Amino acid sequence: MKKPLVSIIILTYNNFSYFKQCxxxxxxxxxxxxxxxxxDDFSNNFDEKSIKNYLETNKQSNIINYKIIMNKxxxxxxxxxxxxxxxxxxxxxxxxxxxxxxxxxxVVSSIIDKFLSSNSLxxxxxxxxxxxxxxxxxxxxxxxKEVGLIQGDINKLYRKLCKGNFISxxxxxxxxxxxxxxxxxxxxxxxxxxxxxxxxxxxxxVRIEFLDIPIIKxxxxxxxxxxxxxPILRNDFELVIxxxxxxxxxxxxxxxxxxxxxxxxxxxxxESKYKLIIxxxxxxxxxxxxxxxxxxxxLIKS
Numbered sequence: 001m002k003k004p005l006v007s008i009i010i011l012t013y014n015n016f017s018y019f020k021q022c023x024x025x026x027x028x029x030x031x032x033x034x035x036x037x038x039x040d041d042f043s044n045n046f047d048e049k050s051i052k053n054y055l056e057t058n059k060q061s062n063i064i065n066y067k068i069i070m071n072k073x074x075x076x077x078x079x080x081x082x083x084x085x086x087x088x089x090x091x092x093x094x095x096x097x098x099x100x101x102x103x104x105x106x107v108v109s110s111i112i113d114k115f116l117s118s119n120s121l122x123x124x125x126x127x128x129x130x131x132x133x134x135x136x137x138x139x140x141x142x143x144x145k146e147v148g149l150i151q152g153d154i155n156k157l158y159r160k161l162c163k164g165n166f167i168s169x170x171x172x173x174x175x176x177x178x179x180x181x182x183x184x185x186x187x188x189x190x191x192x193x194x195x196x197x198x199x200x201x202x203x204x205x206v207r208i209e210f211l212d213i214p215i216i217k218x219x220x221x222x223x224x225x226x227x228x229x230x231p232i233l234r235n236d237f238e239l240v241i242x243x244x245x246x247x248x249x250x251x252x253x254x255x256x257x258x259x260x261x262x263x264x265x266x267x268x269x270x271e272s273k274y275k276l277i278i279x280x281x282x283x284x285x286x287x288x289x290x291x292x293x294x295x296x297x298x299l300i301k302s
Contacts, residue, residue: 001116005033005064006108007090010098011080013041018099018219020054021134025101027058031108036066039084042074065089076190076232085176085184093174096216100170103128103214111173114211121178122201124150125211127171132221140214142166150210155251158202161195162245163256167208169194171215178206188243192236199244203251238264259283 008026012019026036036055040046048068055066069087071080085093092115094108102108114123129138142150146166149157161167172194182201185193198208241264249257262280266273277284 003031003033004091004112004116005035005089006031006092006094006112007035007037007085007088008094008096008108009037009039009081009084009088010096011039011041011077011084012043012046012098013074013077013080014043014045015098016043016045016047018101019051022096022098022101023054024058025105026096027055027060027063028105029062029102029108030105031112032062033064034062034108035088035090036063037069037084037088038067039069039080039087040071041076041080042071046070078185078187078189078191078193081193082184082187085179088176091176093176093179095169095172097170099219100127100216101134103217107213107215110213111211111215114209115173115175118209120209121175121181121206122172122198123209123211124167124172125213125215127168127216127218128214129218129220132219134217134219138220141168141218147210150208154202154205154207157208158199158251159253159256161199161202162252163259165195165198167194167198168218170218172198173215182206186243189236189239191230191233192240196240196244199240203248234267238267255282259286 010022010026026034036059038051040048048070051068055063059066067087069084071083075083081095092112094111096102111123111125114120126140126142128140130136131138143166149160150167178201182197182204186196186200189196202208241260245252245257245260252260258280262276262283265276
């Protein structure tokens with residue numbers, strides 16, 4: 001069987017500390033038809049010449065071609081990703097965060113084998129979480145319960161993801177047919193591309209295939225795990241509630257709808273604290289229960 005071309009997309013913006021480690025994990029893949037796309041979102045320190053020299057020196061025959069895109073202004077993650085997809089030639093799209101790397105040299109082959117055997121439009125897998133130096137293994141995500149949800153009923157998965165996301169875009173890959181059928185990532189969002197698209201396609205009854213291997217080594221302390229909450233990202237999360245939850249009250253269910261309404265009003269300061277407690281006492285009690293339960297589990301572990 002003729003192997004399909006795969007486009008691996010690395011989005012860059014001002015953080016190049018681990019770039020060569022990320023690149024090497026692509027160059028070392030055993031899959032033989034890779035298009036590498038590096039799309040920089042107007043970084044102040046993007047060294048195109050150095051990157052080209054590194055690729056020319058180190059790439060093997062598995063890299064059919066590569067493209068370096070340099071945006072003339074900062075577009076944000078979503079538009080940058082969409083632009084890279086539109087400039088790609090592959091039948092499949094695999095994103096890779098600049099501060100992460102593929103778990104081993106067979107990951108891309110495993111992803112494509114799964115796509116071809118399942119005929120799926122989208123798949124996700126595990127990410128192995130490490131410390132900032134990728135030396136100390138911390139945990140594997142998602143957990144077994146979450147994997148069961150991904151592999152189970154689509155409507156139940158949709159409701160759970162409305163409550164809180166556990167599918168990481170960092171280890172999710174796409175058949176390009178998905179974008180032809182359901183559009184690219186929603187550009188109403190600036191930084192958050194994955195969960196709005198996932199919720200959209202689940203409403204369309206599209207199943208997310210699960211690949212039972214670690215896809216990436218996920219670096220704690222990188223861009224995506226910063227302890228500081230970007231105000232633009234916070235706005236994107238609030239927009240998810242407005243666009244992907246509020247209009248679908250019946251599908252989401254009354255409890256999750258009320259939970260997200262409480263969180264939205266609390267974060268946006270549209271209601272007084274005491275008024276919120278009165279009108280959402282069930283949600284307040286639920287959150288207290290969750291915190292106590294988590295505290296108890298941590299005490300038992302220690």
